[in-house]
Amino acid sequence: xxxxxxxxxxxxxxxxxxxxxxxxxxxxxxxxxxxxxxxxxxxxxxxxxxxxxxxxxxxxxxxxxxxxxxxxxxxxxxxxxxxxxxxxxxxxxxxxxxxxxxxxxxxxxxxxxxxxxxxxxxxxxxxxxxxxxxxxxxxxxxxxxxxxxxxxxxxxxxxxxxxxxxxxxxxxxxxxxxxxxxxxxxxxxxxxxxxxxxxxxxxxxxxxxxxxxxxxxxxxxxxxxxxxxxxxxxxxxxxxxxxxxxxxxxxxxxxxxxxxxxxxxxxxxxxxxxxxxxxxxxxxxxxxxxxxxxxxxxxxxxxxxxxxxxxxxxxxxxxxxxxxxxxxxxxxxxxxxxxxxxxxxxxxxxxxxxxxxxxxxxxxxxxxxxxxxxxxxxxxxxxxxxxxxxxxxxxxxxxxxxxxxxxxxxxxxxxxxxxxxxxxxxxxxxxxxxxxxxxxxxxxxxxxxxxxxxxxxxxxxxxxxxxxxxxxxxxxxxxxxxxxxxxxxxxxxxxxxxxxxxxxxxxxxxxxxxxxxxxxxxxxxxxxxxxxxxxxxxxxxxxxxxxxxxxxxxxxxxxxxxxxxxxxxxxxxxxxxxxxxxxxxxxxxxxxxxxxxxxxxxxxxxxx
Amino acid sequence: xxxxxxxxxxxxxxxxxxxxxxxxxxxxxxxxxxxxxxxxxxxxxxxxxxxxxxxxxxxxxxxxxxxxxxxxxxxxxxxxxxxxxxxxxxxxxxxxxxxxxxxxxxxxxxxxxxxxxxxxxxxxxxxxxxxxxxxxxxxxxxxxxxxxxxxxxxxxxxxxxxxxxxxxxxxxxxxxxxxxxxxxxxxxxxxxxxxxxxxxxxxxxxxxxxxxxxxxxxxxxxxxxxxxxxxxxxx
Numbered sequence: 001x002x003x004x005x006x007x008x009x010x011x012x013x014x015x016x017x018x019x020x021x022x023x024x025x026x027x028x029x030x031x032x033x034x035x036x037x038x039x040x041x042x043x044x045x046x047x048x049x050x051x052x053x054x055x056x057x058x059x060x061x062x063x064x065x066x067x068x069x070x071x072x073x074x075x076x077x078x079x080x081x082x083x084x085x086x087x088x089x090x091x092x093x094x095x096x097x098x099x100x101x102x103x104x105x106x107x108x109x110x111x112x113x114x115x116x117x118x119x120x121x122x123x124x125x126x127x128x129x130x131x132x133x134x135x136x137x138x139x140x141x142x143x144x145x146x147x148x149x150x151x152x153x154x155x156x157x158x159x160x161x162x163x164x165x166x167x168x169x170x171x172x173x174x175x176x177x178x179x180x181x182x183x184x185x186x187x188x189x190x191x192x193x194x195x196x197x198x199x200x201x202x203x204x205x206x207x208x209x210x211x212x213x214x215x216x217x218x219x220x221x222x223x224x225x226x227x228x229x230x231x232x233x234x235x236x237x238x239x240x241x242x243x244x245x246x247x248x249x250x251x252x253x254x255x256x257x258x259x260x261x262x263x264x265x266x267x268x269x270x271x272x273x274x275x276x277x278x279x280x281x282x283x284x285x286x287x288x289x290x291x292x293x294x295x296x297x298x299x300x301x302x303x304x305x306x307x308x309x310x311x312x313x314x315x316x317x318x319x320x321x322x323x324x325x326x327x328x329x330x331x332x333x334x335x336x337x338x339x340x341x342x343x344x345x346x347x348x349x350x351x352x353x354x355x356x357x358x359x360x361x362x363x364x365x366x367x368x369x370x371x372x373x374x375x376x377x378x379x380x381x382x383x384x385x386x387x388x389x390x391x392x393x394x395x396x397x398x399x400x401x402x403x404x405x406x407x408x409x410x411x412x413x414x415x416x417x418x419x420x421x422x423x424x425x426x427x428x429x430x431x432x433x434x435x436x437x438x439x440x441x442x443x444x445x446x447x448x449x450x451x452x453x454x455x456x457x458x459x460x461x462x463x464x465x466x467x468x469x470x471x472x473x474x475x476x477x478x479x480x481x482x483x484x485x486x487x488x489x490x491x492x493x494x495x496x497x498x499x500x501x502x503x504x505x506x507x508x509x510x511x512x513x514x515x516x517x518x519x520x521x522x523x524x525x526x527x528x529x530x531x532x533x534x535x536x537x538x539x540x541x542x543x544x545x546x547x548x549x550x551x552x553x554x555x556x557x558x559x560x561x562x563x564x565x566x567x568x569x570x571x572x573x574x575x576x577x578x579x580x581x582x583x584x585x586x587x588x589x590x591x592x593x594x595x596x597x598x599x600x601x602x603x604x605x606x607x608x
Numbered sequence: 609x610x611x612x613x614x615x616x617x618x619x620x621x622x623x624x625x626x627x628x629x630x631x632x633x634x635x636x637x638x639x640x641x642x643x644x645x646x647x648x649x650x651x652x653x654x655x656x657x658x659x660x661x662x663x664x665x666x667x668x669x670x671x672x673x674x675x676x677x678x679x680x681x682x683x684x685x686x687x688x689x690x691x692x693x694x695x696x697x698x699x700x701x702x703x704x705x706x707x708x709x710x711x712x713x714x715x716x717x718x719x720x721x722x723x724x725x726x727x728x729x730x731x732x733x734x735x736x737x738x739x740x741x742x743x744x745x746x747x748x749x750x751x752x753x754x755x756x757x758x759x760x761x762x763x764x765x766x767x768x769x770x771x772x773x774x775x776x777x778x779x780x781x782x783x784x785x786x787x788x789x790x791x792x793x794x795x796x797x798x799x800x801x802x803x804x805x806x807x808x809x810x811x812x813x814x815x816x817x818x819x820x821x822x823x824x825x826x827x828x829x830x831x832x833x834x835x836x837x838x839x840x841x842x843x
Binding site: 030031032033034038040137138140205208209210212213216217218219220221222223224225226227243244246247248250251252254255258262263264265266279280281282283284287291294574 | 611612614628629630631632633634635636637638640641643644647648650651652654655657658659662665666669670671672757758764765766769770773777809810811812813
């Protein structure tokens, strides 16, 4: 904080610098700027737990729905792996079903699981609690947002049951093949997919406006933007990205629906099939790719930024040390978010666009490595000489750092046009994006669930099952994806139903079988984890209040677990950032955000 | 504890930095709903931008000549062809309704209930006229000229596709606006905004701020029309 800030008349914080510069500032509580939030008080079971307007309940609803559809995505991946590893033994998957599995697995995991879980699930539960609000600013809209999401999920599931089945166009849904005969689900499946996406976007926008305005306009007294936990920064920035990136997908979805149902030619070039020219023609398939990836690349960071934020908090709490370079971390999140809008065409190096475009987009892509590397260094420096508790959230956080670095480094390969071209559409790409935006964010999701489960249920998850879950998932992920990098290098193309006896494949047969076995083991471990989640609600070890000794507001509510209205009679006042761990001079090991300086007179804290 | 006084905040760039660095609110004195509408409109701007950029791409890349808009959208009045006549009237009506909306907001904050409500009705009528004329234009193109979303007799097929899609999307925005204008006019006549009657769905207290928020939406829809007008009819 600058000297000028301290002298500011409005925020009159006089620091007594005569006694060595560490004296706590005079206690100053800013005036309330707005009256208390008007809350809707549910009376019946239905309005309390089903059509709930309480952000905490909505968050749990989002998380459960996302997990349920994610489970379908997981099962689809098993089918694919069985086919790839043992094509003769398991022949239940035909080529069409294989493509449909690829498509639905990708779309479900990226959008309906990760986006919904991070923003809808963690966002709803944590934002109001962490910024000191009673609820989201528009509880009713927030409720509609969840039901819209559920409807989108149901439409997506419905596409499994229409004639022709779900779309098999690959998760990028590139036209014209997505809507031409020959691609599975080109009649009804693709339309349901596009409708479901549009519904998801409408529902998300309702929720997203809530998250953004709650962070901007509904913080409690003393909660400045630079005192917010990094979790909130990550989710907030990701939501802003989503509000600006989803429109491109929305427009693309509308245009492709029209192409499919009305026979317009937005994306349809002149095409001959069976010796006859199709009626459609004159459109641009590349336009779709630009629209899709203008959404698609920010989408990567919509998933990654909340993970960055959450993992920062987990590392800080479980290493009992303040986060290294908090401001740098915030700016890195914001800069990554901004840059993510000008890198999209690095997904299109082989689409035939102008090579100078490739040069531009490769440059911007590699620039993103700078703020990202800053974040990784800061996580490591936070751990440096920290009092590291190897709790399960910490294990997953460490797993995240390693995995993210791995995935990031292969990203440097693919970001360069000249290296990308031979690697494009091989298993190297599959390995890269699963590492960096599949496994890495999932590590954070798991860590976060072990961390905040006691807050939600008042009980701990089973620790033994948790340790098994971590080690199998972590080592298993490497068993699955490291060999895939190699497969990519020897030239195995992705999205192939069967490799037959092609020369580059014969050496990869054993590897493919190994990957399949590893994937099945990791997959079943997730079932174990789900069992842990459901059984611990009743049988878990009771957790005392604030079991991890964290500083942020969600652990310091009058009721534990927090109840409707979050903070009882009086909203908390915030005096510091959430990272005052092991403060020199203080007799307390940690100082929660709502502890006034007068209660910790000896603490030599920086003014945040 | 001191009382919060918005007038004592610093002004200019210093004020911007102060507000960003302060607690509680970034936009001082701005109600939640208003901030929400601004962010939503930003998101909506991206939707319309994507539509219009796609239109530009299609127009730049099509090999078939693009139809001449002033001929396609011309009307023949008393035997004389007048280019863009209907569109000019439509645009005039919509921009005028933006004016009546602004007046409604002003009367709302002055708590002149009846006047506010009547101007809301006038705005809704302007919107309805606009949608009505759009329906007339659509039916002329479809039934008289034989334009279809997938085909048009004047040239590139994408012309019809984009025309129906973009004006249809904008028309939907106007129609939603008209519905809310009528609902809000009824609420104003009933005095909901004076008594703070609770909303039917949200069960939150009503407030005249709501009219300004609806006004933001309405002005946005009008502004977007100016761009659509420029790209479809003038280019």
